[in-house]
Every structure is written in C-alpha cells, then in structure tokens.
Amino acid sequence: MLAKMIWMVMITLLFASHTLCRNPGLKARVTQKALDYGRQVGVQVLQQKLREIHIPDFSGSAHVSVIGNVHYKITGMRIEDFGLPQSAVGFYVGTGIKLSIDNAYIHIHGNWRVKYLFIKDSGSFDLSVSRLSISEAIGMNRDATGRPSVRSATCKANIGNLDIKFHGGGSWLYNLFSSSLENPIRSSLNREICPKVSSAINGLEQHLKTIQVSSRVDKYAEIEYSLVNPIAITNIFMDLDFKGEFYSVAQHKEPPFSPPPVSLPKQADHMMYLGLSDFFANSAGFAYYGAGALQVNITDDMIPKQYPIRLNTSSFGALVPQVRKLYPNMLMLMNLHANREPVLKAAPNNITVQALGAIDAFAILPNSSLAPLFVLDIFASVSAKMAISKMKLIGSLKLNSLHLSLGHSDVGHFKVASLQGILNLAIKIVVLPKINARLANGFPLPTVDHLSFVNPLVKVNQDILVIATDIHYGS
Known part of the structure; x- marks a missing residue:
C-alpha cells in the first residue's frame, strides 16, 4: 500500500512538472556563436582571477646523498605569468555550459633558504608549470526571483609538469632536491585553482542579477x-x-x-x-x-x-x-x-x-x-x-x-x-x-x-x- 502511494505521488509530481510549464511572451535563444564570443571575454576574466592565486610559504627537509639532510624554506612565491592558450566552451545538455582549458602554463618566482650542517644559504628560484588542464561544468537554472542563475557544478584541475630552477648560492647542489618541492607546490595549486574558477563564475552570477525582471x-x-x-x-x-x-x-x-x-x-x-x-x-x-x-x-x-x-x-x-x-x-x-x-x-x-x-x-x-x-x-x-x-x-x-x-x-x-x-x-x-x-x-x-x-x-x-x-x- 505504501509503495502504491509513493508511486502515485511520483506520477502526480511528474504530471505537475509538465503542466506548470507555460508559453512565454518572449523566448531568447543563445547559440554556440555566443558561447565562443563569451569564451574570449570569460577567459580573460578567468586568467586575471587565476593570477590572484596565493601559494603559502612552506618548509621541510630533504635527504641529499653525500651531504645528508638539508632543511629548506620556500617563501614569497608569486605568479608572474598565467597563460590559457587553448580553451573551448560548449553546451552541456540539460545542465548548462562546459569549459575546458588545455596546455595552460604558470610561471612562478620565489625565494629559498637552506641549512645543512653548519652552512646556510639562500637565493631565488623559477618554477614553470606546463600541461595544466582545467575542466569546469557550469550549471544554469532560474533563481527564486525569476532570473537566470549560474553555479559551479563540477571543477577539475590537473597539473602536468613542474620544472624548478634555483638561482644564487650553490644552486647546482640545490637542484638535486627540487623533486622534494614538487608535491607541496602541486597540492597548493590544485587547492587554489578550482576556487578561483568558482569565484569567476560567481562574478558572472552577479551580472545576471542585474537583469531587470x-x-x-x-x-x-x-x-x-x-x-x-x-x-x-x-x-x-x-x-x-x-x-x-x-x-x-x-x-x-x-x-x-x-x-x-x-x-x-x-x-x-x-x-x-x-x-x-x-x-x-x-x-x-x-x-x-x-x-x-x-x-x-x-x-x-x-x-x-x-x-x-x-x-x-x-x-x-x-x-x-x-x-x-x-x-x-x-x-x-x-x-x-x-x-x-x-x-x-x-x-x-x-x-x-x-x-x-x-x-x-x-x-x-x-x-x-x-x-x-x-x-x-x-x-x-x-x-x-x-x-x-x-x-x-x-x-x-x-x-x-x-x-x-x-x-x-x-x-x-x-x-x-x-x-x-x-x-x-x-x-x-x-x-x-x-x-x-x-x-x-x-x-x-x-x-x-x-x-x-x-x-x-x-x-x-x-x-x-x-x-x-x-x-x-x-x-
């Protein structure tokens, strides 16, 4: 009996969802050509947002053969360039819009300090991130006021290659433990990228709120x-x-x-x-x-x-x-x-x-x-x-x-x-x-x-x- 009641409720709701739809006085259609134009504008906004990524300082130690444990500290990292050379946008059936970015790159500059035995040294480094990809699904619906609304449905970022070059001091030596720094930096970027993408989408949401209903x-x-x-x-x-x-x-x-x-x-x-x-x-x-x-x-x-x-x-x-x-x-x-x-x-x-x-x-x-x-x-x-x-x-x-x-x-x-x-x-x-x-x-x-x-x-x-x-x- 309970199963039958639930089934009847589901049928009623399904029927209601169809009958509640009404013909509009004005229909607007957005085409792929509009998305391609919007991609040009949106990628510029997204690129500016991604430049705001903050990578926190961190420290640790790495074992270097012959020398032993080397204690390091990485500070002052800042993004000097963030390129999004390849991007595509399309409709995501029933959901909204899908955005994909491939072969993006990041150039980061920062400072390093190390201590091993009784020796201290410092200098700078350049970090290059290549083959970065971002995929974002943007959900679209109507909000309680009757305006279009957007939200970040899913976001994935994949860091490809990291290449670190040290400058100053005994940089020839410190390049030996650069692989120990990759995981913290990769994790930090992965944590930051999707929230910045969501922030850019929230900016679009604010524009949609300006529609006069x-x-x-x-x-x-x-x-x-x-x-x-x-x-x-x-x-x-x-x-x-x-x-x-x-x-x-x-x-x-x-x-x-x-x-x-x-x-x-x-x-x-x-x-x-x-x-x-x-x-x-x-x-x-x-x-x-x-x-x-x-x-x-x-x-x-x-x-x-x-x-x-x-x-x-x-x-x-x-x-x-x-x-x-x-x-x-x-x-x-x-x-x-x-x-x-x-x-x-x-x-x-x-x-x-x-x-x-x-x-x-x-x-x-x-x-x-x-x-x-x-x-x-x-x-x-x-x-x-x-x-x-x-x-x-x-x-x-x-x-x-x-x-x-x-x-x-x-x-x-x-x-x-x-x-x-x-x-x-x-x-x-x-x-x-x-x-x-x-x-x-x-x-x-x-x-x-x-x-x-x-x-x-x-x-x-x-x-x-x-x-x-x-x-x-x-x-």
Whole structure:
C-alpha cells in the first residue's frame, strides 16, 4: 500500500512538472556563436582571477646523498605569468555550459633558504608549470526571483609538469632536491585553482542579477520579464523563456488570452535570437486599455495652421449644417477613445493592428463647457514597423484604413461619409504622431549590464517577431 502511494505521488509530481510549464511572451535563444564570443571575454576574466592565486610559504627537509639532510624554506612565491592558450566552451545538455582549458602554463618566482650542517644559504628560484588542464561544468537554472542563475557544478584541475630552477648560492647542489618541492607546490595549486574558477563564475552570477525582471515603461504600464520555465539546454543552443507580459501599473490583471507557442529559426548564424509573440504586444494593449490610456482629446490648436480645415463649427458646418446652425462660430473638441483593447497580428513581413473605438464630438461653449454633437463608431486598421535601438524595441504606425458609422447624434441624422476626409486627416496629423512619439521611446528588452546588441535584424513571421543579433560586452 505504501509503495502504491509513493508511486502515485511520483506520477502526480511528474504530471505537475509538465503542466506548470507555460508559453512565454518572449523566448531568447543563445547559440554556440555566443558561447565562443563569451569564451574570449570569460577567459580573460578567468586568467586575471587565476593570477590572484596565493601559494603559502612552506618548509621541510630533504635527504641529499653525500651531504645528508638539508632543511629548506620556500617563501614569497608569486605568479608572474598565467597563460590559457587553448580553451573551448560548449553546451552541456540539460545542465548548462562546459569549459575546458588545455596546455595552460604558470610561471612562478620565489625565494629559498637552506641549512645543512653548519652552512646556510639562500637565493631565488623559477618554477614553470606546463600541461595544466582545467575542466569546469557550469550549471544554469532560474533563481527564486525569476532570473537566470549560474553555479559551479563540477571543477577539475590537473597539473602536468613542474620544472624548478634555483638561482644564487650553490644552486647546482640545490637542484638535486627540487623533486622534494614538487608535491607541496602541486597540492597548493590544485587547492587554489578550482576556487578561483568558482569565484569567476560567481562574478558572472552577479551580472545576471542585474537583469531587470520588471521594467517600468511609463506611468501606465510595466513589463515583466521573469523566467517562466526552467532553462532548456541542448547540445547546440540554450533557450530562456521570459514571461514578456505588460501589466497596468495600477493593477496586475491577466488578459483573457494566453501566449501561443514561440518557435525560433533553426539557423545559428547569429549569437542570439529573440522571439516576441503577438501576446507581447496584445498584453500591452490590454494593459494600456485597462489603465484608461487609450484616449486622446483633439482640439483645433493641434492641427497645423496651414491646413484649411479647422476643428470648429464653421468648418464642420460645411459637412454637417446642423452643427453650424446650432452652435455658430465655436471651437470643437473630439475625444478619440478605444472601446476595447487593440489587437495586433503578425504575418510574414507584415504587422497589422486593428482597433475599435469611438469619436465623441463636442462644441466648446463660451463658458468652456461642452455640448455633445455626435458619436462616431470607428474601426481602424494600421500597419506597424518594428526595429531595435539601444536595447529597446521601437516602432511606428501608419494608417491603412478608417471605417466610420454613426453611433449617436444630438444634431440630427447626417451622412457620415462626408466626415471621412477630415477625420482621416486628424488621425494622420494628430493622433498617429502622438502614438509614434511614444513608440519611438521604445520598450526595454531583458538585458545584462554592459551587454549590447550588434547589427540586430528584425523579421516578421507568422504570429512572431524574430530578432537576430550578435552581442558585445563592454563598458
């Protein structure tokens, strides 16, 4: 009975582990090309760390034929050169990253003192370590905050050859007991190397902690970029699934739609690929709509002075005579607002946004109060272009079509088609420039301090925006 219960619990946990995985709004893929670039940067950091190895002083005695016991003391050892000429890095399936270093070398300088019989002597020595190899497995996962994390999984160091040359005093004699010094120095290096490698990895962990899992966009919205699934690691790439979802600052409310699966191209020509699903943008529309941000007032002073059509009852009177008759020589105000969240759809080489809303038209009375004129229901289709600038996703919109229908009128029935031209103009010269100015500010993508994109390419596929880019690390 107990065995059966344990078996059922195991099955339940296994099933839960699969059901807890969710589709991301943003998927990031790191390729072997990125690892090769990171190896160049990482080996420099590792080399600097290994130069910090401290080899403690030690003493002992050795028996030298003819002379007998020689008591020695080795002090002041310091690393003058540490070379890592051959290194390789690759993905460690299911675990993280594997790093291997071969034919490394160390040059160490130190001081010696000896005493035998009634004679004391001293001098210096040079120690050369060759055929040093280091293998390190770096485990990757997500931490409690939803950020990627790294740890040293396994580390092994193997000291190849040690060659000691003494200088000063009777160095010809002291070279005879150099083999007695090899084991203490070899042991000391073996104890120090892997902790220094782990220290370098901890430095990488500190950089990963700089990833902003929540980025404030403006007073209305923020983006959450926490990891929603364990990091997936194959032998050729590593995938990170970020939530990639906008929320209203006032209320974290989930939209009534879910992110679809995100698939990335199989090519590995770039260091990194980012896939943004429609969900990313549509969650933004849901957040901004819920925050009441998808509305704008249009007044006459927003229309460039060179345009002959003005936002007043005189101009509109030519199209809707009742307006000029009821409210002669008055300025007007139009409130354009969404009736629901806009919907973005990505198709090959094309992004369209469809929006349902209304325009409430008012006459501005002499006492500054508003007299309702009419309400127009609108359906707008716009095309979008996206690009990357300074680690942000930027965009611009262009009006494709605008369909109007009369929702309500306080000035009697009129033909809506007569207003098509002036409203097209108002949206093109007032509304879209405002939206495009906001889109030009960009939306931050998840990144690490001092990391930047190099020559990013943006391609629109079915239901997904793919960014292919190389990366650069530097201050």
